[in-house]
Each structure stands twice: as structure tokens, then as C-alpha cells.
Amino acid sequence: MNIVTTPDSVLHMATAAMSRTPDERLRTVMASLTRHLHAFVQEVHLSEEEFEQALDFIVRIGQATGEKKNEVVLAADLLGVSTLVALLNNQDPQGESAAALLGxxxxxxxxxxxxxESIARDDTPGVPLEVTGVVRDxxxxxxxxAIVDAWQASPAGLYENQDxxxxxxxxxxxxxxxxxxxxxxxxxxxxxxxxxxxxxxxVLLSAQQRHPNRPAHLHFMVSKPGHKVLITQVFADDDENLESDPVFGVTRRLIGRxxxxxxxxAATLQHDFVLEPGEMKFPRPPIP
Structure with missing residues (x-):
């Protein structure tokens, strides 16, 4: 009978059950994910209590997501997954600008x-900053x-939807x-x-004794039909947290002057961008 007999037998049955998935990419991704999850559980010998805690964490990051923040995206950021995906999919073989996580x-x-024009719309106090650059292919x-979409936190460290x-x-x-x-x-x-x-x-950051402080930066999304949408960040070169960004978003090419x-x-930032040929496809907004 094709039934579970040992811990090792569960993986074979699970992947066999998925093998008829019509979408080839979905079939490949889910089979690989299942193999890695089973290997992880076996490697650390996950206890039932730890399994409950993990499920509770997943539930709570969903419950904590709303109009003010996206805790699911934040979790992916803090685990380095967001940066990994950005780097894997933007290898800049032709010299295009380095990508970064959306945030x-x-x-x-x-x-x-x-x-x-100024994007500081309500007389936001702070050191005036003039930003210039050129977009090239x-x-x-x-x-x-090309459309250069810029957004940032205030000098108090808050995005407008938080404040x-x-x-x-x-x-x-x-x-x-x-x-x-x-x-x-x-x-x-x-x-x-x-x-x-x-x-x-x-709670996870505290348990890992990690600080939560991102280095100062500007976000950019640069787009033009016929080009791949560039999602990136430019970091202040004098920030003390460049080497300890909790979301691992800083690469050398993203540090601006x-x-x-x-x-x-007052201050100035001159930063150019290079777009890669491709489809102009925008990400799903993490917040409304």
C-alpha cells in the first residue's frame, strides 16, 4: 500500500502527489520547496513545540500586515531573501544599475x-538635499x-504613511x-x-540580538517602455550602519556620495542610472 511508513517516506508521497501539477514551473518550484522544507525539519529535528511557534509566527506576520506596513515583506527582508531575489534577477551583465529590494x-x-520641484510638501524640516542624475541605456x-519615482523616510526616520x-x-x-x-x-x-x-x-530581531536600524537612503524606481523596471536604493556614504543593515540591502554600488x-x-547627491532592455513590469505595491 502507498502509505506513510517512516519519516523519510513522507517526502516521496508528498512530491508524488504534486507530480501531476499542469503548470511546469509551479510543479518544479513546489517540489523543490517541499524537498528543502523536509530536509530542514530532518536536519534540526524540529520539535512539535517549535513547529507550533513557527506556524504562529507565520499567522502573526499576516495579522500584523495592513495599511501602515507589510510585515510579510519585512520578514522576507530580515531573512535576506528579498535582497537575494533582487540580486539573482539583476546580474547587470551589460553594466545596468545595481538593483535593490523594494522594501x-x-x-x-x-x-x-x-x-x-520639492517632494517635501509640508515644509518638512531638515537639511535641504538637491538630487540630480541622468538615465541612460x-x-x-x-x-x-523615463519616469524616476523617488520616495524616502523623513529626517525623523518615518515614511509619511507611518506619521x-x-x-x-x-x-x-x-x-x-x-x-x-x-x-x-x-x-x-x-x-x-x-x-x-x-x-x-x-520579536525575532530581539531574540537574535540584532539592531533594527537601516542606514539612511533614498528609494528609486526608474521605468520606460522597452526597458526593465529598475528598483534600487542609494545609501548615504557617511552612515554608521552601512555594514550592518538588518535587511542586507547595502552593496558597494548602491552607496552614493x-x-x-x-x-x-545643505547637501547634494548626483547619481546616474542605467536601464536594461526588457519588459516594463511594475511590482505589486506592498501598501495602498
Missing amino acids: PFWRANAPLCRAG TQGRPVAG PQQADMNLRGRFETDAEGRFHFRTVRPAGYPVPTDGPCG FEAQRDGL
Whole structure:
């Protein structure tokens, strides 16, 4: 009879049950996932109590996800999975810009702004920052009409959807490159900030004795039909947490040069982007 007889026999029966899946990719992915999960359980000899704790953690990250944050994405970030997926799928063989994880705070349909406009909409206090750059293709040609979507945390370390003191869509904006591929906007210098620690992911960080503080950065999503959407971040080169980012998002090519101006009373960032040919496909927004 084709029934379970030993712990090792469960895997064979589970993968056999999935073998008729019509979607080849789904069949491959689920069979591999099942093999690795079974191997993990066998390797650590997972106890029943630990299994219950794991299931409870998965339930709680779902329950903690809502309009203000996405705890599921945060969990993937803290385990390094988000960065791993971004790096695996963006190997920059033709010199395109380095990709980074999307993070849990991107919102679609940020305001479309004029060149040079400020995304600090409600007189957000902080060090003024002027951001400029050029978008090019892998042949070095300027990409006109590309949309540069930028978003960031405030100098207090909060995204606008986390902070009732900020206006809706504060520190978010989209800019269209000109005929020379140039973009330009004003903002305030972002601060580093802790990832949310008021949910199960915070409990996990505490148990692992890891700090929650991300280095200061700007998020960018650059798009143009005929090109793969670039999702990336640019980190402040003077931040003390560059080597200990809790979501493992910092790579050397993502570190930007934030230059102080007027004795530190203002700053500039010049950063260019290179787009890869491909399909313009946007990610699903983690929050509304």
C-alpha cells in the first residue's frame, strides 16, 4: 500500500502527489520547496513545540500586515531573501544599475512633479538635499521620457504613511527625464531609521540580538517602455550602519556620495542610472 511508513517516506508521497501539477514551473518550484522544507525539519529535528511557534509566527506576520506596513515583506527582508531575489534577477551583465529590494513602503501613483520641484510638501524640516542624475541605456545613450519615482523616510526616520504629522504622499514623487535623460528634484536629507519592531519581526530581531536600524537612503524606481523596471536604493556614504543593515540591502554600488554644502546646511547627491532592455513590469505595491 502507498502509505506513510517512516519519516523519510513522507517526502516521496508528498512530491508524488504534486507530480501531476499542469503548470511546469509551479510543479518544479513546489517540489523543490517541499524537498528543502523536509530536509530542514530532518536536519534540526524540529520539535512539535517549535513547529507550533513557527506556524504562529507565520499567522502573526499576516495579522500584523495592513495599511501602515507589510510585515510579510519585512520578514522576507530580515531573512535576506528579498535582497537575494533582487540580486539573482539583476546580474547587470551589460553594466545596468545595481538593483535593490523594494522594501515595504513603496506606494504606487505618487504625484507626477515638475523638474526641480520639492517632494517635501509640508515644509518638512531638515537639511535641504538637491538630487540630480541622468538615465541612460546600456549603450550609454540618454533615455528621454523615463519616469524616476523617488520616495524616502523623513529626517525623523518615518515614511509619511507611518506619521500622522506628514501630509499624504509627503517625500514621494515621480519625475520625467528630459531630452538628455536628466532628472532633478529637491528634498530633505533622509535619516536612518529602525524597521518596524512592534510586530513579530521585532520579536525575532530581539531574540537574535540584532539592531533594527537601516542606514539612511533614498528609494528609486526608474521605468520606460522597452526597458526593465529598475528598483534600487542609494545609501548615504557617511552612515554608521552601512555594514550592518538588518535587511542586507547595502552593496558597494548602491552607496552614493552625499556632499555637504554651505558648512553642512545643505547637501547634494548626483547619481546616474542605467536601464536594461526588457519588459516594463511594475511590482505589486506592498501598501495602498
